[in-house]
Amino acid sequence: MxxxxxxxxxxxxxxxxxxxxxxxxxxxxxxxxQRTVPLIPVALLAALVxxxxxxxxxxxxxxxxxxxxxxxxxxxxxRAPFLVVVAVAAATAxxxxxx
Amino acid sequence: xQTCALSVLMFTGASQFALVGVVGGGGSxxxxxxxxxxxxxxxxxxxxxxxxVLNVGGLRRLVAAQFVxxxxxxxxxxxxDPALGRFAFWATGPALFALWNxxxxxGALVTHAISNPRVFGLDAAPPAAFLALLAxxxxxxxxxxxxxxxxxxxxxxxxxxxxxxxxxxxxxLVAVYGLMR
Numbered sequence: 001m002x003x004x005x006x007x008x009x010x011x012x013x014x015x016x017x018x019x020x021x022x023x024x025x026x027x028x029x030x031x032x033x034q035r036t037v038p039l040i041p042v043a044l045l046a047a048l049v050x051x052x053x054x055x056x057x058x059x060x061x062x063x064x065x066x067x068x069x070x071x072x073x074x075x076x077x078x079r080a081p082f083l084v085v086v087a088v089a090a091a092t093a094x095x096x097x098x099x
Numbered sequence: 100x101q102t103c104a105l106s107v108l109m110f111t112g113a114s115q116f117a118l119v120g121v122v123g124g125g126g127s128x129x130x131x132x133x134x135x136x137x138x139x140x141x142x143x144x145x146x147x148x149x150x151x152v153l154n155v156g157g158l159r160r161l162v163a164a165q166f167v168x169x170x171x172x173x174x175x176x177x178x179x180d181p182a183l184g185r186f187a188f189w190a191t192g193p194a195l196f197a198l199w200n201x202x203x204x205x206g207a208l209v210t211h212a213i214s215n216p217r218v219f220g221l222d223a224a225p226p227a228a229f230l231a232l233l234a235x236x237x238x239x240x241x242x243x244x245x246x247x248x249x250x251x252x253x254x255x256x257x258x259x260x261x262x263x264x265x266x267x268x269x270x271x272l273v274a275v276y277g278l279m280r
Contacts, residue, residue, distance in 0.1 A: 005128030006101050010108035013139035018164035020146020028147045036277025037144050042242045043249040043273035044138050045233040047266050050250030053226040055257050057125045068223035076234045089227030093220030
């Protein structure tokens with residue numbers, strides 16, 4: 001079942017890439033599309049940050065992931081590279097659990 | 100296995116993380132697949148920007164398409180000379196693809212050996228990863244406002260919807276907002 005989702009989503013992502021290279025320029029060049037499409041990743045990534053920090057399954061939870069996210073935010077504001085941001089968050093959560 | 104297949108077949112990081120995040124959080128694989136596909140929609144716009152520079156057809160276009168991601172687009176459109184842009188694309192694409200997949204295999208093997216990921220704080224890693232992916236897109240006021248609103252809405256509807264579905268609600272809302280504006 002998971003395999004089916006993996007394959008379908010991978011195929012869809014590939015077709016989106018290929019479509020951009022192949023479709024007539026005018027299709028995707030409409031200003032409305034140009035303005036809207038970049039907003040979708042912003043919304044989805046922000047929603048992922050929120051839900052993955054403050055929930056477990058369908059329950060809202062406040063645990064060490066919240067301070068870990070704050071630590072990650074500080075790292076992002078200091079322009080730390082991707083892996084450092086992730087490591088800072090994981091280390092913060094691990095340390096707070098030890099206390 | 101499935102994680103490694105994603106790196107080979109999907110090869111667009113944010114989408115891969117989204118699918119894994121939704122499934123790992125107990126959501127249906129189809130909600131995850133939908134979120135991954137929506138996140139991949141930006142690659143179509145990248146392809147649009149790249150097509151005039153790359154100017155590829157046939158089999159080469161089928162190969163080039165898989166390399167159309169954030170990083171290769173940034174490397175390519177930053178060059179003023181199209182020939183340099185093409186070189187940048189074909190240099191970064193395969194290199195990223197190789198290293199990304201190598202990293203995925205190592206990650207899959209290492210984390211497989213960890214019995215309790217929570218001890219290492221690994222449950223705090225995905226939100227940080229999403230934040231790091233999000234940050235470069237927030238240089239203006241509007242995306243920042245949309246990001247904050249999206250996170251709040253997603254958290255607010257989360258107790259009432261199956262896992263993963265809040266993401267789709269947020270994507271739908273922002274698409275309607277963008278098109279109506």
